[in-house]
Amino acid sequence: MVYLKNLTAADFLLCLSLPIRISHYGGTSVIAWQLYCSFGASALFLNMYASIIFMCYVAANRYLKIVRPSGTHVLQSVRTANIVSMVTWVCLLAPSVAYNILFFITQKPLTSIPRHCGLFFSASVSLMFKIIHTFSAIIFLLVSISLVFFYYSTSRRVLQAQQSQLASSEKLVKSRRNMLVLVSIFCVCFAPYHLVRVPFVFLLNSCTVGPVLYYLKEAATMLSVFNVCLDPLVYFFLSKTFWDKVRKASRRANIQQANTESQSTEVKLSIIKSRATSQTSEL
Structure with missing residues (x-):
């Protein structure tokens, strides 16, 4: 339940940051672009990767409930969940705050409206931008592997329980369904974004593929934001408290x-x- 609450918080903060992103599409001033490229970009980064990581925590918690149904593992305690959640938010906030500080200190002065945020970047911000997104891609890859492992392990346990005709097989089938919902939402919302985002970061200033990647990246970003609409399915299937309410x-x-x-x-x-x-x- 702790991880689901943090996932809800990430979705809520993402909704609050959307007006900044929407305003820059029709923005006719450099200030609107500055706000979008600083606070808007870092807010999207913070809340997207908070959603990705907390989805992984939810899946891991469900897997531990199958492996350790007694709930005696230290990672299953509420105290541990609160500590892990707090450390996660701090680790995500640190690069976001550092990026904003460096952006405003070293930003290039512009008189005309830029085509993309890269025109604001100094050499140091550009390097930091690439490092952050490289680590973000690694986080996405690790979470993807973890989710596939959790789903595969749960499916294997369901098969073993059905073959042995255990009474708990029905409960395991339900757990596999919940895991499948989580993995499906994750793949639909975040996989296209990362397939486009990594090439975009490194080919940002390319005259040939840069504009194409920009529009693909914007479309993939809109799809990733759609995660806010799909996350209630996670609450519906995984949270008994939510269902009772x-x-x-x-x-x-x-x-x-x-x-x-x-x-x-x-x-x-x-x-x-x-x-x-x-x-x-x-x-």
């Missing part, structure tokens, strides 16, 4: 609707009775 909310809505209908029925009956009484008195 949805049930309670639907029950509350049904009760309120029933009360409203009963009150309206009583009002109608009282009106009919009053009319009937007035008619009899007139007679």
